[in-house]
Amino acid sequence: MQNLEAIFSPQSVAVVGASTTPGKVGHDIFANILKGGYTGTLFPVNPKAKSILSVKAYPSLLDIPDPIDLAILVLPPKAALLAVEEAAQKGVKGIVIVSAGFREVGEEGRKIEDQIVAKCREAGIRLVGPNCLGVINPNPAVRMNASFSNRMPAPGHISFISQSGALCTSVLDFAAERDFGFSKFISIGNKADVDELDLLRYLHQDEDTQVIMIYLEELRRGPEFIREVKKITSGDRPTPVLVIKSGRTAAGAQAAASHTGSLAGSEAVYDAIFQQAGIIRVDSIEELFNFASAFASRKTATGNKVAIVTNAGGPGIVATDMTVSSGLQLARFQEETVEALVSHLPATANVHNPVDVIGDATQDRYENALEAVIKDENVDGALVILTPQSMTNALETAKAIVKIDKKTHKPILCCFMGIFDVSAGVKVLQENQIPVYRFPEHAAQAFGALYRYSAWLNRQHLAQFDLKHDTDKAREIIQKALDEGRRSLTEWEGGELLRCYGFQTLPSFIAKSRQEAVEYAQSLTFPVVLKIVSPQILHKSDAQGVKINLGSPEEVAAAYDEILANAKAYNPEAEIVGVLVQKMAPRGEEVILGMTRYPVFGPLLMFGLGGIFVEIFKDVVFRVAPIGRNEARRMVRGIRGYELLKGVRGRPATDTSSLERFLVCLSDLVLDHPEIKELDINPMLVHEAGQGATVADCRIILEPVDDAATS
Known part of the structure; x- marks a missing residue:
């Protein structure tokens, strides 16, 4: 928050690098502030000019006799560094560097940018940019267009943050076509100092901002971003945040040894962050505006039942x-709603949802129908569709909708199809903050966004699990493998590690000979499973290194020999530790729990349907650690296969509460031990309700922390 007010609502602005030549950025930014009706005092700084647009120019910031709140720098990097030093001497509170040539162009530019940031922090100056479009505040009390876009948007209650300056100009054009107003409009460029999180905190406290829109290219903060934005979207004064993120289709998953790593592209990280923070992700600029219009009405849908x-x-x-x-x-x-509709509508009308008031409907018919359905306790909101007919009065119908909207807490969204015939009605709806769209699908999608946000606001909060872990033993298991130069745990070690964190595993032994395998199997009771144990063979099934459902000593002996032969054929150089003899798991539905570690964001957790189908169906969800019980529950319930876990077609309901507990245990495990690079528990067999879930197989990849930090 510190000094951001000086950037958005300065009492005085100096444009350093103001130019006398129209078409140059330094000229156009100065002209935009001047001609936009800025209510403060404006100073051009140019040592080679006496005046710019008839305003007296000054050689430097230090020559200006008055105090300066905000300095806009339109200078190359080295000159910008000198201007920042002068700004610090002058006591400037905020700086916006519009010009490019910094970290985005190479190492020399990065060094100058870092020097500028250091000087600003030392002086307590907040910095926006470099390499940005600038800042716009259309509020009549400020009217500052400190950007090189010559379009001053109308004032409104929606703020827009963008990493891309080029996108800003097209957004401003789009907004102008739709009479869309803004509270604050800012391009942040390189984010050398002020970033999205700083602005979200500021705009959340801004009384003029009701909705925040963001165009995002990349985040540089992970868990902190989630923690802070969750307070913004669901605190005492919740502010909806809508994000359009570039690169949704371009992001590929990492080359990885685990299923989790191969499925977790960078977009999975961003989807997880947005879901955990209560951010609504949109797919296009048009959708961004459509949803923002709905949220600006200040009404949320308490349920998902809609009347049309x-x-x-x-x-x-x-x-x-x-x-x-x-x-x-x-x-x-x-029934009483239907009766009311029958009494007001002609016999040819449809009185059931969707209500068709017929093409010749006047405003009275619309008013009576809308009033009847919006009062119904089974209705959470309404969509009103009007197509222009010869007898349709769009203006009077809009006035009728406004009258009803003022009497209800339920959202009413409108679709007035056409442009010229309905424009007067559309204007009335917009003036009264009633969302209005050109096509019915846009209205329905916006209503869906309102409902999703309402579900977020009203989500259940369960008490957290009381968990205790044997962190010391877990650390010993990991360190032993690293000391031996290994980058993976054997399945035996993996099971030991998971038991330290409360996971339910199967009784098992490592056999070094055929005779040991038979003896261990007899001690476990049949049937049993045999698996190859080798640091070099991570995908045991690929090496034909697994034999299941072995029911006798003879079958175990034969399977032991076959597994060893298969492993040597698969990788003659592989070190064979032995063969794992494991009790067959009791019946259960197969799920996968996993983790892969990302730079900046940390551990990314995964949950989904498991076994051999995980790569086929890819029915998985992701979250960034840490998570608690509530986020774990949303993960379990977030997959398409959740219905299978609830029990279908005679199959019993499974113990999903144990899955929630184990997801929190997994979160604790990977946070406590940063050496774990990737992890799969696949499959975990979740049993009937009350009987828990069992780890049937696991794969854990390690990386020394020093190596991981520099990779």
């Missing part, structure tokens, strides 16, 4: 389809 009122069948059907695909349901009306 339309004067045309086709759009009503489209809206119905999109309602279902947006996670919503068509509300089933109460």
Whole structure:
């Protein structure tokens, strides 16, 4: 928060590098501030000019007689560094560096940028940029367009943050076409100092900002970002945050030894961060604006049951389809609602959802229908669709909708199809903060976003698990492997490690001979499983190193010989530690728990359907550690296969509460031991409710912390 007010609402601004030549950035930024009606005092700084646009110019910041809140620097890197030194002497509170040529171009630029940041921090100056479009505050009390976009947006209650300056200009054009207003508009460029999290904290406290939109290319903070933004999106004064993230389709998964690593592309990290922080991710600029309009109405959907009122069948059907695909349901009306509709609508009208008031509907018919459905206790909100007919009065219908909207806490979203015939009605709706769209699918998608955010705000909070772990023994197991120069644990060691963190594993022994294998198997009772144990053979099935359901000493002896032969054929150089003899796990549904470690973000946890199907179905969800019980529950319930775990077609319900506990244990394990680079527990067999879940197989990849830190 420190000094960000000086960047957004300065009493005085100096443009250092202001130019007398139209078309140059230094000229255009100065002109935009001047012509935009800035309410403070403006100073151009240029040692070679007497004046710029008839305003007296000064040779340097130090020559300006008045105090300066904000300095806009339009200078090459070395000159910008000198100007920052002068700004510190002058007592400037905030700096925006618009010009490029810093870390984005190479090592020399990075060094100068780092020097500038150090000087700003020493002087307590907040810095935006470099390499950015600038800052805009359309509030009538400020009216500052400190950017090189000559378009001053209308004032509003939505703030926009962008890493891309080029995108900002197209967003401003898009907003102007739709009469869309902003509270604050900022391009952050290289994020040398001020980043998204700083701005989110500031805008959350800003009374003019009701919704925050972000165009994001990459984050440089992980767990801290999640922790802080969760407070913003769900605290005492929740602020919805909508994000469009570049590169959704381009991100590939890492080359990895684990299923988790191969499935966890960088987009999985961002999806996890957004879900954990309560951020709503959108897919396009248009969707960003559509959703922001809905949130700016300040109404949330407490449920997902929607009523549709339309004067045309086709759009009503489209809206119905999109309602279902947006996670919503068509509300089933109460009997008294249907009676009210019958009394007000002609016999040809449809009085069940979606309500068709027929093409010749006047505003009275719309008003009566909307009033009836919005009062229904089974209805959580309404979509109103109007297509222009010869007898349709869009303006009066809009006024009727406004009247009803003021009497209800439920959201009403509108779709007025057409442009010229409905423009007067659209204007009235917009003036009264009622979201209005050109197409019914946009209204349905926006309503779905309102519902998802409401579900986030009203999510259940369970008491955390009381867990105790044997961290010392776990550290010994990991260190022993590293001391021996190994980068993976054997399955035996992996089981020992997991038991330190409360996991339920199967009784097992490592046999060094055929006779030991038979004796161990007899002590466990049949049937048993045999698996090759070798640091060089991680994917045991690929090496035909697993034999299951062995029911006699003879089968165990034969399987032992076959496994050793297969392993030597698969990798003649592999060190064979022995053969693991393991009790067959009791029946259960197969799931996978996993982790892969990312720079900046740390451990990324995975949960999903397991066994051989994990790579085929890819029905998995991710979260960034640490997680607690509540996030673990959302993970378990977040996969498509959750219905299978609940019990279907005669299959018993499984012990999903034990999965939640083990996910939290996994989070603790990988945070306590940063040497664990990748981990798969696959499959874990989850048994009937109350009977827990058993680790059937695990794979744990290590990396010394020093090596990991420099990789």
